[in-house]
Every structure is written in C-alpha cells, then in structure tokens.
Amino acid sequence: xxxxxxxxxxxxxxxxxxxxxxxxxxxxxxxxxxxxVTEEDIPVLLSMGKExxxxxxxxxxxxxxxxxxxxxxxxxxxxxxxxxxxxxxKVELIADIDGLFQVDVERLDALNGxxxxxxxxxxxxxxxxxxxxxxxxxxxxLLIAEExxxxxxxxxxxxxxxxxxxxxxxxxxxxxxGSEVANGLIEDTFTPVIVRKLAEYGITVTAHxxxxxxxxxxxxxxxxxxxxGVDMIVCTGGMSVDPDDKTPKGIRDTGASIVAxxxxxxxxxxxxxxxxxxxxxxxxxPGCVMYARATVFDLVLPRVAADVPVTRKALKGLGHxxxxxxxxxxxxxxCPFGKGR
Numbered sequence: 001x002x003x004x005x006x007x008x009x010x011x012x013x014x015x016x017x018x019x020x021x022x023x024x025x026x027x028x029x030x031x032x033x034x035x036x037v038t039e040e041d042i043p044v045l046l047s048m049g050k051e052x053x054x055x056x057x058x059x060x061x062x063x064x065x066x067x068x069x070x071x072x073x074x075x076x077x078x079x080x081x082x083x084x085x086x087x088x089x090k091v092e093l094i095a096d097i098d099g100l101f102q103v104d105v106e107r108l109d110a111l112n113g114x115x116x117x118x119x120x121x122x123x124x125x126x127x128x129x130x131x132x133x134x135x136x137x138x139x140x141x142l143l144i145a146e147e148x149x150x151x152x153x154x155x156x157x158x159x160x161x162x163x164x165x166x167x168x169x170x171x172x173x174x175x176x177x178g179s180e181v182a183n184g185l186i187e188d189t190f191t192p193v194i195v196r197k198l199a200e201y202g203i204t205v206t207a208h209x210x211x212x213x214x215x216x217x218x219x220x221x222x223x224x225x226x227x228x229g230v231d232m233i234v235c236t237g238g239m240s241v242d243p244d245d246k247t248p249k250g251i252r253d254t255g256a257s258i259v260a261x262x263x264x265x266x267x268x269x270x271x272x273x274x275x276x277x278x279x280x281x282x283x284x285x286p287g288c289v290m291y292a293r294a295t296v297f298d299l300v301l302p303r304v305a306a307d308v309p310v311t312r313k314a315l316k317g318l319g320h321x322x323x324x325x326x327x328x329x330x331x332x333x334x335c336p337f338g339k340g341r
Contacts (some may be wrong), residue, residue, distance in 0.1 A: 001055050005183025006045050006288060009037040012055035013064050013142070020048050032088055034065050061146050065089030068139040068149055072117055075153060076135055078160035089139040091318045095132045099166040100125065100200075102307035103135075103150050107301050110155050116140050117152060123164065123339045127201070127302040128164070135162060168307035169232050172198055173207040175218060177238040177247050182212035190236045197297065198234075201305035206230060211250075218250025222282060226254070232304060233282040239270040240286065247284050248272055256282050264319030265338075268296025273310060281310075292331035294324055 001015045006133065013036055030048065031041065037053070045053070063071075066086045073083050073091040078097065084092045092222045095101070103124040111119055121135040176195030180186045188210075195205055207225045211217035218235065230337060238247035248261055256274035261284075263271040272284035281304050289297045299318055303310050321340030 003052055003054055006051050006053050007042060009045070009053050009055060010039050010042070010047055012037050012053070013187070015054040015056055017041065018045070018048065018050060018053075020044075026145065036064060036066065038324060055271055059143075063146050063149060065139045065142050065144070068144045069137060071153065072119070072137045072151060072267050073155040075111070076119060076137060076161045077194045078163050079165065080164040081134055081162070090136065091138075092136045093134045093162065094132055094297055095128045095134055095164055097164065098129050098167050099127075099164050100302050100308060101134055102129045102163045102165070102308070104159075104161050104335050107156060111152065111161070114152055114155065116144055116148060119161070125299075125303060134164070136185045155183060165306040165308060167201045167203075169201075169203055169305050171206045171230045171232075173205050173209075173222070173230040173233045174205045175209045175211060175221045175225070175233065176236040177211060177213060177218060177235060177250075179212040181237075182210040184339075190287075193290055194234060194236060194285070197301065203232070203240045203305060213246050215246045215250045215332065215339060217252065219253040222251065226276060226280060230280070231281065235284045236289070237285070237287055239272065251282055251284050255280065259310065260315050263296050263321035263322075265296040265299065267292045267324060268299075271280070271296045271300070273300065273315060275309070279307075279309070290323070294328040294335075294337050296322075298332065299338040 004012065014031055014033055016033050017029040018031040019028065021027045030044065040256045047156060051138040058295035064088060069086050069089045071092050077083060077093055080097045082097055083095045084094065101122055103121050105124055108121065109117060117139055119135060119137045174191065176188055176191055181188050198205065207228050207230055209221035209224065211221045222233055235247050235251060238245040251272060251274060252258060256276045261272040263269060267288035276282065285297055289295045300310055316336065318340065321336060321338055324337045
C-alpha cells in the first residue's frame with residue numbers, strides 16, 4: 001500500500017475502513033476497506049479530515065474484489081434471477097419468479113474446491129418463491145490475479161451454475177381409488193390434501209374419477225384423463241402389496257412407461273412414477289400422503305410441476321436425506337428431509 005493525497009485518490013482502493021462521526025447522528029464506517037474512491041467521495045473524505053489516504057497500489061493483472069465478484073456472479077446467474085449490488089466482494093442472487101431451483105452440484109463442488117472464492121446456495125431441486133435468496137458469492141482476498149480468475153472461469157465452463165424453472169404444468173386428472181370411497185362408506189379425505197398441495201404450484205384438478213378397486217376401471221379413468229389433455233395424472237391410494245390394492249397394475253395397463261415402483265423415502269416407499277410417450281406424468285400415491293405432513297410426493301412434485309423429467313437415477317437417489325424424522329412440530333421444508341443430493 002502507499003500513502004497519497006486524497007484529492008488524487010479517484011480510482012484507488014482503500015486499505016481499511018474509514019469512520020465518519022456526526023454527533024447525534026452516526027458513528028460508523030462511511031467507507032469500507034476495498035472501496036474504490038470516486039470523484040463524489042473526495043468532498044466527503046475531506047470533511048472527515050482525511051487529507052491523505054492509504055490505498056493499494058494498482059498492479060497490472062490484478063482485479064479488485066468487486067470486479068472479481070461480478071465475474072463470479074456471472075458464472076452462477078441464469079434466467080429468472082437478479083443480482084444484488086456488489087458490496088465488499090459479495091453478491092447475492094434473488095429469485096424473480098416462483099419455480100424450481102436447481103444447482104449443478106458437481107461443478108459447485110469443483111469451484112468451491114479452489115481457493116480465493118466461495119459460492120453458497122440453497123439445496124438443489126427445491127421450490128422457491130419470488131424474492132427468495134438463491135445464492136451468495138464472494139471473493140476472499142481484496143485483490144485477485146486475473147489469471148487466477150480465468151482459471152476459475154475455465155473450471156465453471158460456459159453454462160450457468162444455477163437454474164430457476166417456472167412452474168409449467170397447470171392441470172391435473174385425479175383418480176381417487178378405493179371401493180369404500182366409491183360406495184360412500186367413508187369420507188374422501190385424500191382429495192382435499194392433494195388439491196391443496198397442487199394449488200401451491202398453481203395446478204388445478206380438472207378431471208376427477210372414483211373407480212373403486214377395479215383394475216380396468218382405474219386404467220380407463222387414467223386414459224380418460226389423458227384424453228382430456230391434463231398436464232399430469234395422480235392416483236391416490238391402493239399402492240401397497242395388499243391383494244385388494246390394484247392401483248399399480250391399473251397404471252401399468254395404461255401403457256405408460258414406469259420409471260419406478262418404490263422409492264427410498266419414508267414416508268412414501270410405495271410411490272410409483274411413470275410417463276406417457278408424450279411426457280405426461282402419472283403418479284401413484286401411497287396412503288401416507290393423506291396424513292403425513294411431508295412425503296415423497298412433496299419431493300417429486302416440484303420437479304413434475306416445472307416439467308423437469310424425473311429419472312430413475314434421480315428418484316432412487318432420494319435415499320440420502322429421504323428419512324423424515326417425524327418431528328412433533330413439522331417445519332418442512334425448513335428441515336433435513338429430502339435435502340440429499
């Protein structure tokens with residue numbers, strides 16, 4: 001660092017915080033370490049009694065933390081998100097829409113494995129709302145070599161690290177199985193739960209069937225929903241190995257390609273997911289979805305709502321973090337459930 005005349009400090013980087021004291025008003029850092037002095041700052045600095053300043057000597061090939069932070073932000077930012085102003089080498093990204101937030105975790109780990117920077121994000125595959133904080137990035141030193149930054153950019157590649165996909169699917173065909181429901185012997189308490197969960201993603205039930213426990217009737221109901229052009233189909237109940245539970249076969253007989261019957265999630269192990277040839281998803285929900293606060297359905301629905309295909313690998317990968325702890329007071333999604341990779 002070097003000592004210079006304040007009047008000649010424009011464009012230079014401050015080496016330490018400078019405190020401004022206005023009696024009865026403030027006593028705080030008016031300028032922070034790392035601040036780049038502007039023309040407008042000179043009168044303020046002089047009014048603070050700062051006729052000389054310690055500044056970093058500019059060197060070719062070195063970037064200030066704010067310049068570097070903006071380039072780090074560019075590695076992360078994608079559509080439907082905006083950045084906060086750069087401050088002390090730190091930038092945050094904020095959601096512009098409701099949607100599914102995803103992170104390329106492998107590349108995130110690769111970048112955080114490098115020194116002189118950090119990127120912290122929300123968990124991947126989580127639902128977010130407009131205004132939610134998505135990620136924060138920071139350059140660690142006050143100055144960083146541009147060559148070092150170019151190495152970091154090469155590791156990141158040419159695709160943004162983050163994505164935010166708006167909800168795409170708007171309509172649902174709901175098939176409520178069970179002869180006890182079809183015959184009016186018990187109240188249908190499953191449907192209100194599904195309607196509420198779908199509404200969180202802007203999805204409306206536009207077709208509803210009560211086929212009882214007949215395999216052919218379940219298949220016919222699903223195909224009727226498909227013919228009506230719904231964006232997704234949900235079958236509730238009848239998913240266990242009980243001989244009276246016919247939903248899995250009813251779904252299979254539709255001709256949909258089954259991704260998996262069974263998921264490494266508790267509650268929700270008997271979950272079934274399939275896709276028709278045109279990409280329309282069909283799901284079989286076990287009874288736990290009716291009474292448990294958070295289940296496999298809550299983990300899969302955001303991806304389905306955003307029209308992000310759920311692969312067998314992704315579904316089977318839910319085991320890490322897929323154990324609900326059954327807390328007396330549920331705070332999902334602010335909890336470990338479903339927060340694996």
